[in-house]
Amino acid sequence: MNKRRKDILFENIAAAAFLSVMALLVASASFLLDNVADRRDSSALVKFAGSSSIGNPLLHSDSNFRRLYPITRRGRLLYGSVVALGDRLGQARIAFLFAKDGSLDSAGVIGAIPGDLAFSREGWFSEFLGKGGDFAFPMSKDDLRKADTVSGATESFRLTSNVLERLSRSVRQAASIRDKGED
Amino acid sequence: MSYLFIVLTSVFSANALLVYGLGVCPAFRRERRGPWVHLAALAFVNALASILFWIVRSFALAPLGLESLDIILYAVLIAPLLKYLSRFIASSPAVSLVRMGAAMDEAVTSCLVFGVALIATRSNFSLLEALAASIAACLGYWLALIVLDSIRERLELSDLPASFRGAPALLLSAGLMAMAFMGVDYALLRSVAR
Amino acid sequence: MEKKSSPFLPDLMLGSLVGLCPVIVVSGNFASGVIVALGILFCTLVMSLLMPALRSLFPERLRAPLAFGLAAAFTALYAVLAEAYSPLLSSLAGIFIPLTLVNCIVLATLRRGIRTEEATTRGVILKSFMFFSLLILVSAFREIAGAGRITLPMPGTEAHILTLFSLPPLRLLTAPAGGFILIGCLAALYRFVQRRLLGRRIS
Numbered sequence: 138m139n140k141r142r143k144d145i146l147f148e149n150i151a152a153a154a155f156l157s158v159m160a161l162l163v164a165s166a167s168f169l170l171d172n173v174a175d176r177r178d179s180s181a182l183v184k185f186a187g188s189s190s191i192g193n194p195l196l197h198s199d200s201n202f203r204r205l206y207p208i209t210r211r212g213r214l215l216y217g218s219v220v221a222l223g224d225r226l227g228q229a230r231i232a233f234l235f236a237k238d239g240s241l242d243s244a245g246v247i248g249a250i251p252g253d254l255a256f257s258r259e260g261w262f263s264e265f266l267g268k269g270g271d272f273a274f275p276m277s278k279d280d281l282r283k284a285d286t287v288s289g290a291t292e293s294f295r296l297t298s299n300v301l302e303r304l305s306r307s308v309r310q311a312a313s314i315r316d317k318g319e320d
Numbered sequence: 321m322s323y324l325f326i327v328l329t330s331v332f333s334a335n336a337l338l339v340y341g342l343g344v345c346p347a348f349r350r351e352r353r354g355p356w357v358h359l360a361a362l363a364f365v366n367a368l369a370s371i372l373f374w375i376v377r378s379f380a381l382a383p384l385g386l387e388s389l390d391i392i393l394y395a396v397l398i399a400p401l402l403k404y405l406s407r408f409i410a411s412s413p414a415v416s417l418v419r420m421g422a423a424m425d426e427a428v429t430s431c432l433v434f435g436v437a438l439i440a441t442r443s444n445f446s447l448l449e450a451l452a453a454s455i456a457a458c459l460g461y462w463l464a465l466i467v468l469d470s471i472r473e474r475l476e477l478s479d480l481p482a483s484f485r486g487a488p489a490l491l492l493s494a495g496l497m498a499m500a501f502m503g504v505d506y507a508l509l510r511s512v513a514r
Numbered sequence: 515m516e517k518k519s520s521p522f523l524p525d526l527m528l529g530s531l532v533g534l535c536p537v538i539v540v541s542g543n544f545a546s547g548v549i550v551a552l553g554i555l556f557c558t559l560v561m562s563l564l565m566p567a568l569r570s571l572f573p574e575r576l577r578a579p580l581a582f583g584l585a586a587a588f589t590a591l592y593a594v595l596a597e598a599y600s601p602l603l604s605s606l607a608g609i610f611i612p613l614t615l616v617n618c619i620v621l622a623t624l625r626r627g628i629r630t631e632e633a634t635t636r637g638v639i640l641k642s643f644m645f646f647s648l649l650i651l652v653s654a655f656r657e658i659a660g661a662g663r664i665t666l667p668m669p670g671t672e673a674h675i676l677t678l679f680s681l682p683p684l685r686l687l688t689a690p691a692g693g694f695i696l697i698g699c700l701a702a703l704y705r706f707v708q709r710r711l712l713g714r715r716i717s
Contacts, residue, residue, distance in 0.1 A: 152576045159587035160392050166591060167388040170598040177601075177671065198382035200442045221605045227543075228606040230671055248602045248672040250545065250665050303444070339690055340609075341538030345618050348531050388594050391612045395586030400579055429582070431535045431616045438609040483706040484698075487531055491698030498691035 178204055182217040185232040185245045186210050191217075195311050201300045205307055207315070208234070215242055216308040220300060222256045224292045229256035237312040239305035256293060323452050326445070328509040330456035336436060337464040338498040343432030347465055347494075348487050357416050361423035363458045365402060366436050369428070370454035372398045373437040374447055390441075394434060402428045432461060464501070468494060527648050528697075528704040533618040536610045537649055538693035545665040546607040547653025549600075553592045553614045555646045558623050560588050562638040565627025574628075581624045582615075589615040599669050619645055656696060660687030 179191050186208050194204035202220045209215070216235045223229065229249035234242040249257030336342040376397065377390050403425060410421025427433050436457045440450035471493045480489055527533060536554070541547045564584065572580055593611045597604040604611065614620060623638050657664055662679030686692040 148573055148576060152572060152580050155580065156392075156396055156583045156587070159584060160389055163392065163587055163590045163594065164386055164389060167386070167594045170594055171385070173598055174601065181671065196385060198378070198385075198387065200444055221601065223605055223608075228602055230602055230605075248670075250543065250602055250606055250673045251661060251663065251675060299444075338694075339539075341535050341690055341693065344534040344538060345532060348534075388590055391590040391593065391615055392583065392586045395615060396579070396583045399582065429616055429621060431613050434616045435535075435609055435613055438612055442609065481702075482709065483702040488698045488702035488705065491531075491694050491701060495691045495694030495698060498689070498694055499686075502689065502691060 175204065178219040179206060181219055181247055182206055182208060182232055182234075185243075185247075186215065186217060186234055195307075197307060199303060199307075202304060202307075205304075205311055207311070210234075214312075216311060218304060219247065220304065222293075222296060222300060224296055226293075227251050227254040227256075229254055231256065233301070233304060235305060235308040237308070239309040239312075241301065241305070254293075256297070323449065325509055326449055326453050327456040328504075330453045331460035331463065332501055332504040333509060334439075334457075334460075335464055335498075335501045336432060336457045336461040338494065338501045340435060340439070342435040343430055343461055346430065346432075347468060348490055357419045358423050359458075359462050361406075361420045362427055362432070362462065363455050364420075365406070365424045365427045366433055366454045366458040367451055368405075369394075369398060369402060369433050370437045370440040370450050371447065372401070374441050374445075374450045377441050378447075394437070398437075399428050432458075464494075464497065467497060471497075527645055528701045529708070531701065532622070533645060534697065535613065536617065537652060537697060539690050540607055540610045541649060541653040541693060542656050542660065542688040542690070543606060543665055544650075544653045544657045545603050545667040546610070547649055547657075548667040549596055549603050549607045550610045550614070551646045551649040551653075553589070553596065553611055554617050554619055554649075555642050556592055557585055557588050557614050557617075557620050558638060558642040561585050561620065561623050562627065562635045562642075565624075566635075569627070577628045578624075581628055585620055585624060586615050600667070600671070602671055602673060603667060652696065652700070656687045656692065659684045660689075660692060661685070 175194060179194070183189060183191055188208050188210040190209040192207035194206050197203055197205060201222065202218045204218060206217045207214060208217045214237055216237070218233055218235075220231050220233055221228065222231055227250050230247040232245045232247055234244075236242050246257050251257075330336075334340065337344065337347055373390070373394060376393050377387060381387050381390055381393065406421045406424035406428060408421070410418050410425065412418065412421070436454050439457070440453045443450075443453070445453055468490060472490055475485075475489045475493070478489075484492075527537065533554070536550045540550045561581065561584065565581065568577060568581060568584070589612060592614065593604070596607070596611055619642060623642075626638070654664065658678060660682055662682030663675050663677045666674040666676065668674040684692070687696060
């Protein structure tokens with residue numbers, strides 16, 4: 138190999154090493170701050186569930202939720218997650234608790250921007266979810282006045298139902314794996 | 321999620337230019353656009369970038385919990401690959417391919433291509449859904465661009481106050497168009513796509 | 515597009531209409547505007563300071579991919595830090611934090627840094643600060659006039675919102691459509707001021 142080619146090879150290796158070091162730096166910062174986020178989410182869930190028994194999280198690569206925690210409340214096993222929900226109008230972080238069978242136990246808003254967002258009203262989850270889905274768009278002027286029809290027609294309804302569907306599926310999977318492990 | 325719903329949403333209620341504000345700078349530059357070659361270049365580079373980004377993120381980064389490195393991987397792997405491909409296409413003897421390669425080369429580092437790839441990857445789409453969303457986003461961008469170009473032609477013949485001539489009047493027109501595009505409700509699209 | 519530029523006015527955004535992508539959408543909320551503006555400022559400043567070292571250490575053929583990769587690393591680092599600072603604000607800014615990498619201001623800094631040998635750091639810093647200030651001012655105005663409140667970019671998971679009016683005067687301003695209209699009006703005002711006070715003309 139002549140000197141020119143050796144120099145080019147050395148320069149290429151130096152550039153690749155330089156970028157690898159930068160990537161390593163970002164990855165370490167990401168892992169370090171992931172622990173902070175883990176502590177923050179688990180403490181928010183413990184506070185919301187009113188329980189002190191929380192297990193190690195199961196990691197997910199979903200863009201709305203990352204960790205699913207097994208939580209024991211009064212002897213009953215629940216699964217909890219802090220979910221980022223948002224649309225064009227704003228963003229909210231919501232703590233969800235699910236039963237083993239994937240049904241929603243409770244929801245609590247941790248923070249929302251702006252405050253008048255649909256997601257920021259805790260009652261919104263319990264009052265409207267499961268309603269209006271099949272008749273999403275108001276078919277007549279009378280329909281337009283009904284609260285559940287309007288809710289079913291909004292982007293927030295579509296987003297929430299999609300996220301809860303995926304979260305519920307993850308809970309059922311986690312519960313079945315845990316049950317198999319106990320058997 | 322139905323493909324028709326994804327396509328209609330990406331073209332109208334989540335239009336890349338008028339709702340996400342992606343690719344605003346080239347849209348307001350006065351330049352002649354070769355319609356089909358430019359559209360083909362944008363659609364091709366958008367689709368390829370979104371597919372590669374989706375594959376890298378889902379199969380290489382997500383299993384290791386390293387999603388935060390996706391920006392670096394786009395810069396050091398996907399963008400150079402697309403640049404190389406666009407220069408390879410531009411080196412062909414056919415004139416239309418040369419123009420397409422040049423348009424692709426320019427688009428690789430634009431916020432439209434990276435933004436659409438980010439949206440397609442972070443919306444929990446499957447690979448085919450991400451592909452449909454990225455091509456539809458490009459069509460939506462092109463639709464808005466064509467309408468803006470024809471508005472520009474009319475504005476150039478209008479008697480406007482000197483300060484509003486050119487880009488300011490076009491920005492105001494884009495604002496009015498954005499209102500119309502955002503008015504296309506998600507739920508309406510869902511009932512159309514059902 | 516612009517024939518002459520003035521260092522006294524934020525001509526990069528309003529004169530040349532450069533770097534508008536984040537302005538149209540994220541400036542609808544003050545906190546997300548601040549988060550994105552800080553990201554662009556951080557990336558531009560770090561890259562303008564590192565470019566002379568990159569020029570002296572690496573040959574020309576490697577500078578462009580290295581500079582782009584390095585900008586991506588700093589953007590990713592900023593995204594991680596923003597997520598740790600406030601997950602709520604980070605998710606509100608959404609794709610616009612990673613999009614810092616391909617922001618026209620950042621790309622212009624990289625291009626200039628790769629090509630020129632002369633010291634351009636001062637000019638880059640000045641223009642970045644102008645862009646930063648304008649983005650913050652536009653964000654504050656849009657949220658106050660459009661929503662009657664201001665969201666403060668405070669750390670943590672909770673939102674800190676100051677409500678100023680119960681009935682916001684111009685609701686449209688918080689939407690992307692309002693962003694286009696406001697920037698259009700500001701660009702017209704900028705051209706008017708340039709023409710009247712400084713005797714310059716922008717096509």
